Amino acid sequence: MLTKKVKRRVTFLSLLLLTFVISVFFILKSLTNNILYFKSPTDIKLSKEIRKNKKIRIGGMVKKNSLSINNEEIQFIVTDFKNEVIVIYSGTVPNLFLEGKGVVAEGVLKDKNFFVADRILAKHDEQYMPPELKGILNKDAK
Amino acid sequence: MINLINPSKIFKWIENSIKFINSIFFILLLIALTFALIFSPPDYLQGDSVRIMYVHVPSAWISLSTYSCIVFLSILTFIFKTKNLMLISKSIAPIGLLFTFLAIVTGALWGKPTWGVLWAWDARLTSMIILFVFYTLYIASIKFIKQEDKAHKISSIIAILGLINIPIIKYSVDWWNTLHQPQSIKFLEGTSTIHSSMMLPLMLMLLVLLLYCALIFLMKYKTEIIRIKKKNIKRL
Incomplete structure (x- = not known):
């Protein structure tokens, strides 16, 4: 049912989201001192x-x-x-x-x-x- | 599944819904406002300024939930290239932007008498501004990118990247020291530190604002469908 193109888009999206989540996590982690009000x-x-x-x-x-x-x-x-x-x-x-x-x-x-x-x-x-x-x-x- | 949300089939249904919501909206608004402004008690500490909560809190909830809807639809749009879903999320976006704006403005108005400042760059307030930016980027990318396919692709990616901001907004008050107070209502645990006499007007206002969202959404969706139909006629 799923065509090759659809599968490719799913992989792209999950990889994109994963890298983004990980990078945001590390950015926030290193900025903790500045985020604390x-x-x-x-x-x-x-x-x-x-x-x-x-x-x-x-x-x-x-x-x-x-x-x-x-x-x-x-x-x-x-x-x-x-x-x-x-x-x-x-x-x-x-x-x-x-x-x-x-x-x-x-x-x-x-x-x-x-x-x-x-x-x-x-x-x-x-x-x-x-x-x-x-x-x-x-x-x-x- | 795609046939179910075929624009031409639900056109009639939309018309009827708009009429129905219009007929009950103002009565419900009056009832909710009476409860919020007159019948509900002032707060033991804040006095009457607690009434700002009845607009602020539902606005914030709506701005987060509409964004989640947009993300969900964007994921489907991106993967399956369905144009109808794109029309829906396109119609939701301005509502979300409006309520994010409302939450920020009412928050500032509430902050002045309680905290003593209009604005503070704490985690909750900053992440709300970021949500506002994501909404703006999303709407701008749909509006200003001329090629339709490209516009759908880029706006979907923007929306999906903004997903990470949603848990950050929600848990910012628990993860970091903020000036903003912690959440009163914990949906997951089902507990609340808002007294029941204040809970009723809050829920009424939420209902009214949700109806307002539905009304604006349906009207916007209707115009989008008309626009698409016109385009197709021109092509023929």
């Missing part, structure tokens, strides 16, 4: 050298009860529940920037535990629910 505190701890004055992004959760705000700056701790980094920032924050929620901070590392941010982005999670329900859940948790 932010580094976690653990990534920073594991990195051998820190380049000061180079702009990077770090991300994780804002540690509960770590947020302190005074007139000039906001200080909080970004955690991935293994390691922590202290972040200092002055400026406005998005509405969804809250304790216990995700955050991405853009700025420079001063040392492995200290980060000066010049922009704060909020990273929210994948849960959506009405406010009443959240109230009930909170009560249960207490």
Whole structure:
């Protein structure tokens, strides 16, 4: 049923797709560091050298009860529940920037535990629910 | 199999379907929008901006699924040289482009109040832009290559190469750190982290947008068939 031409096209297509998939896989693999939108505190701890004055992004959760705000700056701790980094920032924050929620901070590392941010982005999670329900859940948790 | 999708036979059927969808479309749209904008609750964290989800999420799903359709049809077109299938994928492509665009724009509008930025070059957003580029290339290659056979061949290859981008978009939020949140609805496991009161308007909007896709597709397919027929008459 299948003619010779059809068979040839099938082979061509599968070979083309295979080479393309493999090459894309290796490209992505080698670019992993650039694809990652932010580094976690653990990534920073594991990195051998820190380049000061180079702009990077770090991300994780804002540690509960770590947020302190005074007139000039906001200080909080970004955690991935293994390691922590202290972040200092002055400026406005998005509405969804809250304790216990995700955050991405853009700025420079001063040392492995200290980060000066010049922009704060909020990273929210994948849960959506009405406010009443959240109230009930909170009560249960207490 | 090819006879089943013979353009002239299903012409009448297309006309009727268009009429039917037209008759129910606006009523369903009104119902879905009422649920999405009025009856559904605001989010505990995001407030009313969560309503953007009811357009953003279905658009993104549709843009991925129409692309998968195009790839499937392109593989068949490339291997068996069937012109009818090419007509179908040609008619689907602009719909996919539109919904990719919608997903990106609504995503940006949603990102501003929630993340604090319109755009971020994270893996999910970048791979969506790449999908947009693939759609554009596909449509452009059909439009601007004059020889029909060559156009079919090249556009099919472009579409098929873009296939690898689909799993990348889908799993980008799991494989890499992204600003975009992880997926709420996991089809494979059948779990969802969207509350049921928000699930109903989401599904209604998906239904309405799918109907819209069907409507545009049928209208476009009809004009393609007419164009082919005209050409044949001229040749005679």
